[in-house]
Amino acid sequence: MERAAERIARLTAGPHDLATLWHEATDVLAGAVPHFWAPCWYTLDPASLLMTSHVHDGMPEFPAEWLHAEYLGDDVHRLADVTRSATGISTLHEATGGDPSSSPRWHANMEMGGDQELILGLRTRGGEVWGALGLYRAPGAPVFDRAEKEFLTAVAPRLAEGARRALLVGEAVDPEGPEAPGLVVLDERLEVRSTTPAVDRWLAELPDGDPGAGRLPTAVLSVAARALRGGGTTAMARVLSRGGSWLVLHGAPLGPPADRQVAVIVEAAHPARILPLLMAAYGLTDRERDVTGLVLRGRSTDRIARELVVSAHTVQQHLKSVFDKTGVRTRRDLVATVFFTHYAPRFRDNEDRVVRGRPVRGGPVSAAAPPPPPAARSAPASGPARRPARPPTTAG
Structure with missing residues (x-):
């Protein structure tokens, strides 16, 4: 486990x-x-805890009925419930009080x-959820023990940071719009080796940036130098742009130590994308938007009020207005409506991207779509667990 933790630290540093991150992490976990x-690897939007992608060797497409079971079914051990729990890790046996036969899953x-199902939330040290991991064991296998859970809990923050960085890299090399992050690769002398199309715009926004003059901003050089000195660790900085908005810079070493290259990603420190999207799609007020965002993250009425x-009472009134505008009756229906309208298209597109070897994207789809038909919101509550059928066997 110590060697595996060291390998995951090296893997997630760059x-x-x-998909590559998950596949290589799979090899490490096997031992x-x-x-x-x-x-089963998932990414989740930290603003809503809704799924944005799923990667599983041998299962390129996540069955639709499993999505309905996750967001409309009546069962325990949902990804969002585990990832926002105090420990961030749970087994189905624990969630059912030792009687898993009570669970349809x-x-x-x-x-x-x-038989056994273990879910691990991938949370950064700052508490942001970027994904989840599902592990299973066959009947008769030993239970997931304390040492294994402690190991998984210890590596979860690194896996979360790795997922966050992987999503940023994907958006930088295959930009979806003008707000896509930029990426610049530097050598050990802090000279530019390569860039992505959007990076010049971000560099020009930094206080002393002047891409046309061939001079990198001080903030980029500082983050790059810190990442190179960090012995495989990453560096980050938050900088006020010339336009008065905040930018975030991420630095990560690349390749083996002998190569000594570093990547710096620059992105806008914008609010969660789902919140303005909900306002535009359903005409929510600022306060209704805030209430909806907290409902998506599983907050109770009392906690939202605090x-x-x-x-x-005010929270309940706002929530009633949200229900009216979105055409739902319960919190569960609200979460399902947001997922199937704004996240399911992203989820399916990411499946196709993994198959084609293209970068996976995070967050909801960028443009608002019409609400799903009633049938999508009233699908059967039951469904199979979050995992594929047994792999086929071969004769001979």
Whole structure:
């Protein structure tokens, strides 16, 4: 486990595309935490805890009924519930009080050859959720023990940072719009080796940036130098742009120590993309937007009231207005509507991107779409667990 933790630290220190990161992390986990078949890797939007991608060796497409079970079903052990819990890790046996037979998910797992289910939230040290990991074991296998859980909990922040960086790299090399981050690669002398198309715009926004003169901003050089000196660790800086907005710079070493290159990613420190999207799609007010964002993250009415410094009655009134505008009746329906309208298209597009070897994107789709038809929101509540059928066997 110590060697595996060191390998994960090295793996997540440098920028990778997301699928490569997950595949290499899968190889590391195989020796540290034995499991059935292959891990299920997810990315989640930290603003909503809704799924944006899924990578699983041997299952390129996530069955639609599993998505409905996750967001409309009546069962325990949902990804969002585990990732926002105090520990950020849980097994299905624990979630059911030692009686997994009470869970529809367990019965579906047993039919496919699996028994135990462990979910790990991928949270940064600052508490932001960027993904989740699902591991399974066949009937009769030893339970996930304390040492294994402690190991997974210890490496979760690094995996979260790796996922965050992988999504940034993907958006930089394959930009979706003008707000896409920029990427510049420097050598050990801090001279430019390569750049992505959007980086000049961001460099010009930095206080002393002048791409036309061939001079890199001080903030870029500082972050790059810190990343090179860090012995495989990353560096970050938050800088006020010339236009008065905040930019975030991420520095990460590249390749083996002998190569000594460093990547610096520059992005806008903009608010969560889902919140303005909801305002535009449904005509929410500022306060309704805030309430909706907290509902998506699983906050109770009392906690929303405390965070927004309003009464619980006021929260309920805002929530009633949100329900009216979005055409739903319950919090669960609200979460499902937001997912199937604004995240499911991203989720499906990312599946196609993984198959084609293109970068995975995070967050919701950039443009608002019409609400899903009622059938999408009233799909059957039951469905199989979050994992594929048993891999096929061969004769001979």
